[in-house]
Amino acid sequence: MTMASRPPEHATGAAEPIVVLRDITKRFPGVVANDRVSLDIHPAEVHALLGENGAGKSTLISILSGMQRPDAGTVEIRGRTMRIASPRTALDLGIGTVYQHPTLVPTLSVLENLMLGASWRAPMNRAATRARLDEIAALLGIALPEDAPLGSLSLGQQQLVEIVKALWRGEKVLILDEATSMLTPQGVEDLGRVIERLRDAGIAVLFITHKLHEAVRFGDRVSVLRQGRKVGSLSPEALGRLAPQEAIDHIVDLMFGGTADRTGAERSRAHRARAPGERMVIEVDGLRPAGDPDAAGEAGVSFAVHEGEIFGIAGVDGNGQKQLAEALAGQRGTEAGRIVLDGAAIEGLSVRQRQHAGLRYVTDDRLGEGTVSAFPVGLNLLLKRIGDAPFWRHGIIRNAEVERHARALIAEHDVRVPGPGTPLGHLSGGNVQKALLARELDDQPMAVIYNKPTYGLDLNNIHRARRAICERADEGVATILISTDLDEILELADRIGVMLDGRMVGIVANDGDAARRVGELMIGVGARA
Amino acid sequence: MSQGLLSDAFLISLIAGAVAAGIPLLLAGLGEQVSEKAGVLNIGIEGMMLFGAYAGFATAFGTGSLWLGFLAGAAGGLVLALLMALFCVRLGLNQIVIGIALTLGADGITALLHHVQFSRTYPRLPRVETLDIPGLSEIPILGPSLFARHPMVYVALFSVLVLTWLFRKTHVGLNLQAAGDKPDALDAAGISVVSTRTWSVLFTGVMAGLGGAYMAMIGAGIFVPFMTGGAGFIAIVLAMLARGRPLWVLIGAFLFGASLSLTTALQVGGVNVPTDVVQMLPFLMVMIVLVLFARRASLPAALGLPYVRGQR
Ligand SMILES: Nc1ncnc2c1ncn2[C@@H]1O[C@H](COP(=O)(O)OP(=O)(O)O)[C@@H](O)[C@H]1O
Ligand SMILES: [Mg+2]
Numbered sequence: 001m002t003m004a005s006r007p008p009e010h011a012t013g014a015a016e017p018i019v020v021l022r023d024i025t026k027r028f029p030g031v032v033a034n035d036r037v038s039l040d041i042h043p044a045e046v047h048a049l050l051g052e053n054g055a056g057k058s059t060l061i062s063i064l065s066g067m068q069r070p071d072a073g074t075v076e077i078r079g080r081t082m083r084i085a086s087p088r089t090a091l092d093l094g095i096g097t098v099y100q101h102p103t104l105v106p107t108l109s110v111l112e113n114l115m116l117g118a119s120w121r122a123p124m125n126r127a128a129t130r131a132r133l134d135e136i137a138a139l140l141g142i143a144l145p146e147d148a149p150l151g152s153l154s155l156g157q158q159q160l161v162e163i164v165k166a167l168w169r170g171e172k173v174l175i176l177d178e179a180t181s182m183l184t185p186q187g188v189e190d191l192g193r194v195i196e197r198l199r200d201a202g203i204a205v206l207f208i209t210h211k212l213h214e215a216v217r218f219g220d221r222v223s224v225l226r227q228g229r230k231v232g233s234l235s236p237e238a239l240g241r242l243a244p245q246e247a248i249d250h251i252v253d254l255m256f257g258g259t260a261d262r263t264g265a266e267r268s269r270a271h272r273a274r275a276p277g278e279r280m281v282i283e284v285d286g287l288r289p290a291g292d293p294d295a296a297g298e299a300g301v302s303f304a305v306h307e308g309e310i311f312g313i314a315g316v317d318g319n320g321q322k323q324l325a326e327a328l329a330g331q332r333g334t335e336a337g338r339i340v341l342d343g344a345a346i347e348g349l350s351v352r353q354r355q356h357a358g359l360r361y362v363t364d365d366r367l368g369e370g371t372v373s374a375f376p377v378g379l380n381l382l383l384k385r386i387g388d389a390p391f392w393r394h395g396i397i398r399n400a401e402v403e404r405h406a407r408a409l410i411a412e413h414d415v416r417v418p419g420p421g422t423p424l425g426h427l428s429g430g431n432v433q434k435a436l437l438a439r440e441l442d443d444q445p446m447a448v449i450y451n452k453p454t455y456g457l458d459l460n461n462i463h464r465a466r467r468a469i470c471e472r473a474d475e476g477v478a479t480i481l482i483s484t485d486l487d488e489i490l491e492l493a494d495r496i497g498v499m500l501d502g503r504m505v506g507i508v509a510n511d512g513d514a515a516r517r518v519g520e521l522m523i524g525v526g527a528r529a
Numbered sequence: 530m531s532q533g534l535l536s537d538a539f540l541i542s543l544i545a546g547a548v549a550a551g552i553p554l555l556l557a558g559l560g561e562q563v564s565e566k567a568g569v570l571n572i573g574i575e576g577m578m579l580f581g582a583y584a585g586f587a588t589a590f591g592t593g594s595l596w597l598g599f600l601a602g603a604a605g606g607l608v609l610a611l612l613m614a615l616f617c618v619r620l621g622l623n624q625i626v627i628g629i630a631l632t633l634g635a636d637g638i639t640a641l642l643h644h645v646q647f648s649r650t651y652p653r654l655p656r657v658e659t660l661d662i663p664g665l666s667e668i669p670i671l672g673p674s675l676f677a678r679h680p681m682v683y684v685a686l687f688s689v690l691v692l693t694w695l696f697r698k699t700h701v702g703l704n705l706q707a708a709g710d711k712p713d714a715l716d717a718a719g720i721s722v723v724s725t726r727t728w729s730v731l732f733t734g735v736m737a738g739l740g741g742a743y744m745a746m747i748g749a750g751i752f753v754p755f756m757t758g759g760a761g762f763i764a765i766v767l768a769m770l771a772r773g774r775p776l777w778v779l780i781g782a783f784l785f786g787a788s789l790s791l792t793t794a795l796q797v798g799g800v801n802v803p804t805d806v807v808q809m810l811p812f813l814m815v816m817i818v819l820v821l822f823a824r825r826a827s828l829p830a831a832l833g834l835p836y837v838r839g840q841r
Contacts, residue, residue: 067717087717097717108707119700120699124703
């Protein structure tokens with residue numbers, strides 16, 4: 001069912017829409033980010049805008065918030081066509097936006113951040129600002145430390161300051177772009193309560209997310225964007241008629257056009273050719289990564305991974321996963337603990353020595369520490385073997401060997417690239433990840449650590465990367481899979497460890513009940529294992 | 530040490546010299562501080578000082594008025610700052626490349642203009658009349674060196690207070706800090722990053738021009754090509770180390786001023802040290818200060834980065 005061609009819907013009974021986007025088109029070099037998208041936003045209603053990464057959600061709302069100009073299409077506010085030329089215009093119209101990327105100044109206090117934006121000639125009126133802050137805080141049902149530097153607040157509190165700021169000049173329309181992406185599960189719950197209060201106060205909320213369950217949980221109305229096009233929407237009445245599971249099935253159909261496999265977990269795990277072996281390949285005992293005292297637990301992290309096993313490490317981002325991965329790979333020192341690879345202690349070895357011993361690390365920072373954008377793909381594929389024979393001899397690079405090696409890997413991993421000489425920076429995100437996987441999985445790894453291997457990829461490349469991970473595990477590679485995407489871990493892992501505040505707070509087998517127990521551990525309510 | 534070192538003559542000469550050499554650094558350093566706060570690393574400030582020095586000197590020489598000279602100096606700095614703002618803020622070109630180009634250009638143009646106007650002569654301006662502050666100027670040692678100066682000295686000192694107030698108590702201060710630390714936040718708040726930065730760069734030009742004019746008209750009394758001799762770069766260092774506080778620019782400017790004037794002061798005090806050694810002092814000082822404090826310098830997060838709305 002496609003509703004893109006229908007005129008903007010008018011919900012019976014509900015108030016007239018306060019904002020109507022009509023046939024908005026926005027092109028960037030090489031992509032049509034929005035293709036004739038129409039959207040209604042009603043007062044006292046949460047409109048969830050759902051779509052995968054890159055679907056064009058942020059672009060659409062940046063047009064409404066005055067950050068970008070549409071190439072075609074109109075914006076109507078209360079029935080009148082408006083040109084929103086700048087963020088200020090949008091704010092003056094009562095349209096406040098909480099952007100996906102934080103837009104507060106960490107070095108200014110909460111109060112100063114809220115004063116930002118007044119005319120430079122205006123006197124600085126702290127008392128009035130405080131009063132308005134208290135007013136909005138009361139509306140939201142929250143309290144904020146007004147004079148603390150913003151950078152010292154938790155991400156959840158910073159998010160609330162963003163909302164206060166968005167509502168500052170008039171509480172009519174609030175746009176939230178991926179507002180939950182940095183929050184803990186508890187923070188998401190708190191945000192949910194705030195959103196409900198705002199809706200009940202008559203504010204129109206546009207809630208943007210790429211997470212289906214959030215759209216269903218928060219949205220009174222749901223619209224789905226896919227590759228720049230609106231592929232359908234569910235009115236409040238339609239949503240009310242459907243049972244939750246039916247609604248989800250319906251939306252999944254809209255999002256993925258029926259191509260997605262909803263039973264990914266069963267399919268992927270069934271694809272595993274063999275069960276994990278008995279032999280212990282990696283043993284980590286009491287490991288405490290150096291640095292970042294807040295991210296390193298006292299007791300240290302302990303776990304073991306068998307041959308051919310996928311050990312998933314779940315947890316909300318920033319709970320010490322990256323530190324753990326880097327300590328395992330040798331990029332970060334350790335304060336205590338042992339790492340044993342295939343019977344030999346490796347915690348004293350350098351990055352390079354650990355690689356030679358068979359340990360590989362697929363970083364999540366693909367363009368930062370993972371690759372050199374200006375180098376050709378061929379050289380990037382050998383980045384960790386510079387100087388080694390047969391590609392270098394007596395310090396001189398042998399281009400024929402490098403190219404032969406690159407062509408083989410490019411073919412094997414289906415990296416879409418004109419040739420080994422193309423600078424890696426010209427590749428799309430999915431192909432960069434393919435190249436990175438090709439490099440790390442080359443040359444007989446014994447154990448591989450993946451850090452967020454599918455983060456930011458499109459659906460196709462996500463499946464491809466997951467399949468590559470499974471295939472390697474089937475070949476006997478001991479696999480540590482760090483991911484903040486719980487679905488991914490549930491789909492791939494044999495056992496799941498959960499990290500919280502730098503500690504491994506529990507390890508559970510990936511059976512029917514795993515999702516609930518892992519979820520509890522992630523937010524700190526599960527029993528300690 | 531010989532008694533000459535602590536003689537009145539030595540101290541008066543040292544403090545007076547510190548002020549004379551420190552005021553240009555103070556003016557330029559305060560200007561640089563404003564544009565750095567807003568996120569623009571103004572390497573062209575050396576050239577702006579030189580423009581100010583030439584324009585100020587030539588005007589004062591022609592009209593006999595120091596105040597017209599200061600006006601011309603400010604205008605001279607402003608002209609280069611307009612170019613800087615156009616290229617680096619409006620067009621988003623690389624601030625370091627443009628800054629160096631402007632400085633090199635100013636070196637050449639002022640030397641050429643000086644040659645055309647004065648050939649190989651270096652005429653002097655008449656002695657500067659001072660504004661003696663009643664009472665204070667009679668204090669021994671400090672009186673003559675601090676409180677019997679050209680009024681511009683007091684203007685420069687006063688601007689430390691003004692900027693401190695501006696940074697702490699006004700929206701201008703908030704806007705500047707946001708433009709340097711998180712420009713997209715300022716933009717999202719409905720304030721133009723480009724115009725905030727443009728104004729800050731123009732202000733830097735005016736301050737640097739005044740500093741250069743002071744250096745030529747009052748500090749030296751003559752104009753010599755390339756006479757700023759790195760003062761602009763010292764001002765950049767001062768602004769970076771001051772972490773956004775005008776008072777620290779003041780302290781730094783006078784410390785550097787004192788080390789610059791040490792040669793003369795030593796000679797006045799009757800101590801003979803090779804001038805080459807003493808002239809190295811300011812630069813030695815820069816290095817020592819950098820080694821000691823550079824790690825503490827916390828620069829605005831977006832310093833040196835052009836801002837383009839909606840770009841990622
Ligand atoms: N400023 C920009 N310049 C070029 N391409 C852009 C820009 N902003 C977004 N895009 C592209 O537009 C598409 C939609 O992006 P976006 O709106 O951010 O998606 P979403 O928010 O749904 O993840 C993507 O392909 C993205 O790469
Ligand atoms: Mg987005």
